[in-house]
Amino acid sequence: MESRQLNAPWLNLFRAHLVIIGSGCMVVAITHLTLASANAVFYAAPLLMLPISVLMLKETPPRSKILATIIGFIGVLIVLRPSQFHWAAIFALTTATTLALFNVSARKLPQKQTMISTLFWTSVLSVPVSAVLALAYWQPINFVQLSLIAASAVFVLLYNGLAVLAYRKAPAGEIGVAEYSGLVFVTLFGVWWFNEVPDWLTAIGILCIITPLVPIKRGFRHGSRQQ
Numbered sequence: 001m002e003s004r005q006l007n008a009p010w011l012n013l014f015r016a017h018l019v020i021i022g023s024g025c026m027v028v029a030i031t032h033l034t035l036a037s038a039n040a041v042f043y044a045a046p047l048l049m050l051p052i053s054v055l056m057l058k059e060t061p062p063r064s065k066i067l068a069t070i071i072g073f074i075g076v077l078i079v080l081r082p083s084q085f086h087w088a089a090i091f092a093l094t095t096a097t098t099l100a101l102f103n104v105s106a107r108k109l110p111q112k113q114t115m116i117s118t119l120f121w122t123s124v125l126s127v128p129v130s131a132v133l134a135l136a137y138w139q140p141i142n143f144v145q146l147s148l149i150a151a152s153a154v155f156v157l158l159y160n161g162l163a164v165l166a167y168r169k170a171p172a173g174e175i176g177v178a179e180y181s182g183l184v185f186v187t188l189f190g191v192w193w194f195n196e197v198p199d200w201l202t203a204i205g206i207l208c209i210i211t212p213l214v215p216i217k218r219g220f221r222h223g224s225r226q227q
Contacts, residue, residue, distance in 0.1 A: 006121050007110040015105055016125035019156070020133075022098035025091040032088035039186060041092035043076040048100035056104055059171055075208025078201055102160075106167040115164050119157060184210070 006012060029038045050069050053059045109118060141149070184206060187198055198206070 005113075005117075007113045008108070011105065011108055012118070012121045013125050015102055016122045017129065018098040018102045018105075019122065019160070020126050020129055022095045022102070023156075025094040025098070029088050029092035029095060033086055033092065037086070037089065038092050040076060041089055042096050042099070043182075044073065044093065045096040045099040045103075047073045048097055049104055052100050052104045053107075053171070057107055061171070071211070072209050075205040078205030078208060103163050103167050106164045109164070109168070111168075115161050118164050119161050122160060123157075 026038075026042070029041070047069055050061055050066065054061070106118075187202065187206065191197055
């Protein structure tokens with residue numbers, strides 16, 4: 001029963017509303033920006049996690065991690081190539097900031113609070129504000145839209161759970177760089193669904209993102225062997 005109790009209520013409440021703010025800003029950004037421009041700003045989240053982890057967790061990332069993060073962010077800019085600044089980019093940056101805060105704050109959660117309990121309380125604590133917004137701006141939806149909403153909720157739930165597990169097990173700076181690997185899947189989905197074959201600049205950008213992950217992975221394995 002203790003693992004099901006709400007521990008650190010203010011922290012859980014903070015993280016629940018980060019999800020609401022980030023999701024709302026993401027919808028605004030994707031609505032008014034191209035997918036390339038919006039995702040370019042979204043992928044600033046791992047870069048933001050480095051200074052946030054220093055402030056919140058008092059971590060001291062080595063220079064190699066800082067350099068790897070910068071190289072990865074440059075790779076994101078090369079791949080996505082945002083065309084020009086738009087006011088909606090502020091909403092995209094807000095989404096990236098809330099995502100970074102959500103992930104780093106997972107390290108502050110009590111160890112006795114399980115992943116399932118964390119997901120449950122995050123969802124429950126976000127209901128009041130979500131319900132008020134839904135009542136104020138309610139619009140009729142069809143079955144297709146309802147299916148997309150359900151699928152989105154499932155993916156968000158999976159991400160939140162995996163993020164809690166990951167950021168409890170490893171320093172936020174290391175996982176922040178690994179977040180860039182999601183860009184590879186974005187590229188693959190673009191080829192698969194929209195026939196968007198990456199050009200040579202995109203290939204260079206992906207290499208900039210993946211290459212910094214190699215020494216981190218090796219270092220993690222070496223540390224695991226020593227333990």
